[in-house]
Each structure stands twice: as structure tokens, then as C-alpha cells.
Amino acid sequence: MSGHKLCMIPGPIEFHEDVLEAMATPACSHVDPTFVPIFGECIELVRKAFLTSGQPFIICGSGTLGWDMTAANLVEAGEEVLVCNTGYFGDRFGECFETYGAKVTHVRCPIGNATAVEDVAKALETKTFKLVSITQVDTSTGVLNRVKEITKLVKEKSPNTLVAVDGVCSLGAEEFRMDEWGVDVALTASQKALGVPPGLAVLAASKQAIEVFKGRNTPVPNYYASWTRWLPIMNAYESRKPAYFATPAVQLVKALHVALKQLTARGMDNVFEAHREASKKFKDTLESWGLKLVPTSRDVAANTMTAVYYPEGIAATDLLPKISAHGVVAAGGLHVEIAPKYFRLGHMSISVLEPERGHLDTTLKAVEGALKENSYTF
Amino acid sequence: MSGHKLCMIPGPIEFHEDVLEAMATPACSHVDPTFVPIFGECIELVRKAFLTSGQPFIICGSGTLGWDMTAANLVEAGEEVLVCNTGYFGDRFGECFETYGAKVTHVRCPIGNATAVEDVAKALETKTFKLVSITQVDTSTGVLNRVKEITKLVKEKSPNTLVAVDGVCSLGAEEFRMDEWGVDVALTASQKALGVPPGLAVLAASKQAIEVFKGRNTPVPNYYASWTRWLPIMNAYESRKPAYFATPAVQLVKALHVALKQLTARGMDNVFEAHREASKKFKDTLESWGLKLVPTSRDVAANTMTAVYYPEGIAATDLLPKISAHGVVAAGGLHVEIAPKYFRLGHMSISVLEPERGHLDTTLKAVEGALKENSYTF
Numbered sequence: 001m002s003g004h005k006l007c008m009i010p011g012p013i014e015f016h017e018d019v020l021e022a023m024a025t026p027a028c029s030h031v032d033p034t035f036v037p038i039f040g041e042c043i044e045l046v047r048k049a050f051l052t053s054g055q056p057f058i059i060c061g062s063g064t065l066g067w068d069m070t071a072a073n074l075v076e077a078g079e080e081v082l083v084c085n086t087g088y089f090g091d092r093f094g095e096c097f098e099t100y101g102a103k104v105t106h107v108r109c110p111i112g113n114a115t116a117v118e119d120v121a122k123a124l125e126t127k128t129f130k131l132v133s134i135t136q137v138d139t140s141t142g143v144l145n146r147v148k149e150i151t152k153l154v155k156e157k158s159p160n161t162l163v164a165v166d167g168v169c170s171l172g173a174e175e176f177r178m179d180e181w182g183v184d185v186a187l188t189a190s191q192k193a194l195g196v197p198p199g200l201a202v203l204a205a206s207k208q209a210i211e212v213f214k215g216r217n218t219p220v221p222n223y224y225a226s227w228t229r230w231l232p233i234m235n236a237y238e239s240r241k242p243a244y245f246a247t248p249a250v251q252l253v254k255a256l257h258v259a260l261k262q263l264t265a266r267g268m269d270n271v272f273e274a275h276r277e278a279s280k281k282f283k284d285t286l287e288s289w290g291l292k293l294v295p296t297s298r299d300v301a302a303n304t305m306t307a308v309y310y311p312e313g314i315a316a317t318d319l320l321p322k323i324s325a326h327g328v329v330a331a332g333g334l335h336v337e338i339a340p341k342y343f344r345l346g347h348m349s350i351s352v353l354e355p356e357r358g359h360l361d362t363t364l365k366a367v368e369g370a371l372k373e374n375s376y377t378f
Numbered sequence: 379m380s381g382h383k384l385c386m387i388p389g390p391i392e393f394h395e396d397v398l399e400a401m402a403t404p405a406c407s408h409v410d411p412t413f414v415p416i417f418g419e420c421i422e423l424v425r426k427a428f429l430t431s432g433q434p435f436i437i438c439g440s441g442t443l444g445w446d447m448t449a450a451n452l453v454e455a456g457e458e459v460l461v462c463n464t465g466y467f468g469d470r471f472g473e474c475f476e477t478y479g480a481k482v483t484h485v486r487c488p489i490g491n492a493t494a495v496e497d498v499a500k501a502l503e504t505k506t507f508k509l510v511s512i513t514q515v516d517t518s519t520g521v522l523n524r525v526k527e528i529t530k531l532v533k534e535k536s537p538n539t540l541v542a543v544d545g546v547c548s549l550g551a552e553e554f555r556m557d558e559w560g561v562d563v564a565l566t567a568s569q570k571a572l573g574v575p576p577g578l579a580v581l582a583a584s585k586q587a588i589e590v591f592k593g594r595n596t597p598v599p600n601y602y603a604s605w606t607r608w609l610p611i612m613n614a615y616e617s618r619k620p621a622y623f624a625t626p627a628v629q630l631v632k633a634l635h636v637a638l639k640q641l642t643a644r645g646m647d648n649v650f651e652a653h654r655e656a657s658k659k660f661k662d663t664l665e666s667w668g669l670k671l672v673p674t675s676r677d678v679a680a681n682t683m684t685a686v687y688y689p690e691g692i693a694a695t696d697l698l699p700k701i702s703a704h705g706v707v708a709a710g711g712l713h714v715e716i717a718p719k720y721f722r723l724g725h726m727s728i729s730v731l732e733p734e735r736g737h738l739d740t741t742l743k744a745v746e747g748a749l750k751e752n753s754y755t756f
Contacts, residue, residue, distance in 0.1 A: 007407055007410075009407050011625070012405045012406065012407065012628060013405060014404070015405050020402040020403075023401040023402045024401045024402035025398075026385070026392070027385035027390045027391060027392045027393050028385060028390065029390065029707055029709070030390065030576070032707065060438065060439055060577050061438055061439045061443070061602065062624035062625050062627075063625065064601070064602050064623070065602045065624075067601060067602070068600065068601050068602045071601070072600075099598075099599065099600065099601040100599070189625065191625060197405075197627065197628060197629040197630075198408070198438065198626065198628055199438050199577045199627035199630055219477070220477075221477065221478070221599060222600055223442070223445060223446050223449070223473070223474040224439065224440070224442050224443045224445070224446045224602075225446075225602065246441065246443075247389070247390070247440050247441065247567065247569060249440075249575070249576045249577035250390060250569075250575065250576055251401060251575040251576075251577070252575075252630075329407055331407070
């Protein structure tokens, strides 16, 4: 760890030592009697973390693979999809749907805003959508979207429409109640709030989503992301039986097992509350220095990360290397229209849940020091 | 490592301590200035390992994702594909091509045989194929296919036809000279002879393959596996510049870097020869005990693994748990027609290249002991 800089970007995040230890466990067959129950328990633990009785899928790949799983398994060519678009990730998820032949409508809003529920209502009047997608936390702007409200609206106006939540920078940290809210697909990547190095796409599908998948008119137009292939595998592992379609990432699954046990043992309500509190304190401090957040109000600001504008006259190249010199890695801007104007900091998982590590204080001190070195007036 | 049983299946294999250490490195941004050159070097090292000047792709996923990359990027709906099929993996690769709309013809042969070059010649007379696939080592039978000869034939008879080699249980161990032999796609998974835990699909595409990809008439019908998305990313990292499409599996890429440096430092000719020698000795011993190999002759037997029939009167449940009790994990049969009749042992990477570890002797002793405990007469 000597020389290690705190990785305080919105993922990959800092990992627990026990998680990293699991990454280094020696070779183990994917059908080994010691591994099968670990994979099986992971499936059960995903349900606990997402608060769902739905069907988890834990597949080796980046979070992006979760988009392919959603688009390829649930939408057929020519069907309508509504993307609640708050930035970079809405654009990309839309492109993914189009790749599989969907007709995509975007509900857009100004940068720093969350998707307006009334705009979704208007869009729902125009046609019947097979699926509505929402990015819970838009990692490009630090905006928190209103998943509960939008899902409620969609299910009232159009009960057959599926709601898919890209929870890549939220699941395991932001309040998310899959079954209670009526969400049909929840997807994330291991390296975000779940606290596991990158390499696993983690997704859960509601009973309604699985029914829609099973009732398809056409075969799934993807091989590796096909639930036709993976559903029997997930069912087998959950029944503590080995099965084979493609070799799972054994070490990453073992690491996920450690992380999910730690996370769910806290109780998800406590996890949600801790992230809300830590985020408030973090943002209060930055704002007390006169910095301006990218989200237009605290109501629509994520609790897992903070996107903040550089002060007038200070550029990315002035600030980020100096923050790094203080031992903290921050991320630059990502939203194409404002990328050079802001930076991003993550606050998830052990950085929030184990405050004794001092990650957030160290991060704030690094930002403060870097600002001072730029002669910023507080 | 206490209580660790040697994982001597045909992948995942035993991993070097330095590779496992890289798996446990703490959080690091995928665009970190320390990570970018590591990823860039990995791309260069794949070229060295595959003996090619082609374009590597290192993507987070199981080896199966390499099939999707091949099928989705190089074959368009309605085009003809010829699968040299020696068992389970030919069947599955064929299904993958069909998923993307290809018309698939299989050249089959009896179990334990390699695909006959003359059968491929006959098939090539019947129509023009966009692509011919060959599984270099069929992990389901332990057969080594004649990649060099078949590729030569295809390129003579039909120069525009691409040759794709599934080298999942061969690349980094079996003789393979991508450019010299004229192969267009070589793909593998990290957990085989490359010696890295599962989680990376590693592929290289020839200039001809990249030209075919660029000349497509239709867009790539897959998002996560699309070279349209990944080619600029691979080019950026190789130029030591960060880029983003989907978060790479940072720890696995670091582990791959360690493993590829170790492997290529030996010289690939030495690596090929070491696997040939170790395999010969291993098979000689098993045959000297009266056991029968699944491959019909040594000419068509893989050097990375051995598939061997149980002796008359001894079943999987008699032998495999006893081998395991001796501290060695072996794999059962996989080819659906003979699955209960044989078992499989892998011999790749450090188990071959670092004989001082004694993996192969320990494995043979475990098999010998288990046979004795079944009152087998040597």
C-alpha cells in the first residue's frame, strides 16, 4: 500500500482488505464444491442488497454488459424505449438499445437537473413504451434521479411497461427498494458501491421482466449476454449445483461474496442513511468554501458522489495534479458539454461506512490544500 | 494456501504468486497515469505471445465473449460459416454464430479425432465461406486440431475467407504462429495457459480481419462486444493515452501484465517445446499404467491437457474424489456422448514451465494412489 493514493473517484472505489484478500485466493475450479455455495450465496445476497425477490444475474464483464443484458433480453427490434436522460450515460444506454433495434425516445433536461417526472408523464402520453430506463445516479453530473416517483408513474399509466434502473453509481449506497418501488431491472458494476474490483456486471430482474423475457417473439440476438444461457446457470448455482455456460470470474465472485456479506450485515436502511449523512457533510464543506455543485439543488444531488465546478480562474490542470500530490485521486469532468469545467469525487462503501479510515476528511483536506496552492480565497 | 488443492483441470489453472499479488492491488482508476502504460504494454505483449502484428483486444468477460466478438464483428446475417467441430466447443461456437444470423456448416469427426484436412477441403468446394473456425485444443476431448494445415488450405482455396481460432485451451502453450500461419482471429481466456484468474477475454485480429470489420454493410449487432466501441480504446491505451468505453478490470489487467511478461520473457518457442515435452512424459506415464487416452493418437493429442478414460469397472465417483483426497482437483468428462467415461487433467503454464513446483509429479502420484485404492492392476 506504500505510495498508494486514495482512489476517490466515483468508481473504482477504495476496497476493503478482506475483499482484496479474496481477489488473491489461489486457483479454484468454477465447479468446485467449495465455490458453488459461495456463488449461490452471492445470488441470495444480491437480493438482500437490492431489496428484491427477483432474479439476480452475476456475470463476468463491465457494468456496460448489464445494458446489453437489459436491451438484448427485454426489448425486441422495433419496440419503443424511453430513456430518462440526464447526461453521458443516458446517451450511451440509448445507443445500446438502438444497437438491438429499439426505437429510442429521450426525455432530456438541462445539465445538473434530474429528469422531471411531468416530462416523463408527457412522453408516456405519446406512445406505449416497452421499457423506460432511468440512471439513478448520473455519474457524469452527480445528479440523483427520482426512481421511486418515475417508476410509480410508469406503473400507473402503463403497467406493462418495464422500468430498468442503471444503478451503476448508486446500488448498495443510495436508497433503492426494487420490489417496493416496482422496478423491473436493477443493474450495477462491482467496482462501485458494492466495493469489489471491476469485472462483474450485477443485475436483478423482476418476475415481470423474466415473464417478458420468456414471452419473446424472437430469439435473444446476443450469445454471451443471453438470459436463455444464464438463467439455468444462476438457478443451478443457487440450488448449490455446479453448471457451465462460461467460466465465472471465480476470484471476483469470492470478493463479491465478502463485500456483500459486509454490506448486507449492516442493514440496507443504515447503509442508505450513512451515505446521505456523509454526502451532506461533504457537500456542506465544499459549499462553505464557495464552490458550486453541478446538480442544481441538493434535492437532485447524489449521495454517492459530488460533481463540483472549478472556481473561476482555476483549471483542471491547476487543481487535479495538486489534489493528487496530496495523496488523493479525483476524476475530471465527463459530461461532454462541461467536461473541462468541473471535477468529481466519490464517497461510497468503506469510505463512508468505516469513517475511522478518514477517507473523506483526507479528501477534503487534499482539495483544500490544492485550492490554497492555487491562491484560492476561501 | 493451507488446505489448497492443486487445481489441475484444463483451466482455471494454478497461478503464479506474483500474478495473485497483482490481483490484490488496491483501488486504481482505469485512467490513472500508472495504469495506462500497464494496459498499453499488455496489448503489445499479447502480440508477442500470439506471434502477430495484428490488433489485440483485452476485454473484461469470459472466454465466451471472444466468440461473440468474432461472430458479431466479422460475420453478417445470412453469411456462411464453417465450423471445424471436434466436440462440445465446436457445437457452442456454432450456436454463437447462428445467434448473429450466420448459416453454419459443421465438419464433424468421430470423438477423439481431429478435423480431417480433406473434409475441410471438401466443404470448401461446396460454397464460399465468410469464416472458418477451428478449436485448436478441444477441451472436451483433449484433441489438438491442425490449425496450420487447415489455415493454409483455406487461404489457398479461398483467400477472402477468414480463419478464426478458438485457442482457449492452447494459446500461450501450444505452438501457434498467428501471422506465419495466416490466422485472422485468435482468442483465449485469461484462466488458461496465460495463467491469470478468469475474467478477461483476450483476442487478436489480423489486418485482414480488421479490414473485413471496417467494410461491414450493417452495423455490429452487439454493444459490449463491438469493435466499433473497443478499437479506439485499444488504440488509445497502446498510445499511452486514457480512454473510456467501459471500465476495464484493472486488477485482472495488472495480473495479465505480470503473467505475459513472465511468459514472453521465456521465448515462445521454448514455451511450446516445454509443453510438448511435459505432455509427452505425462501421457507416457498414464499409458504405461494401461490407461487409454480419448484422442485416437498422439498426433492429435493436445499438449496442454490430457483426456483419459477411466479403467474398466472404475467410475468417476470412484476415482475423482480419491484424486481430490490426494490434494489434486481433476475435471470430469464434458463431451456429452462420453462424459461419464473419462476425466481430464490440465498441464499448462507454471505447472509445466516451473517443474520445480512438482505439480505434474504430484498429479500423477494422486492418480496412481487413487487407482490403487480402487484395486486397479497396473
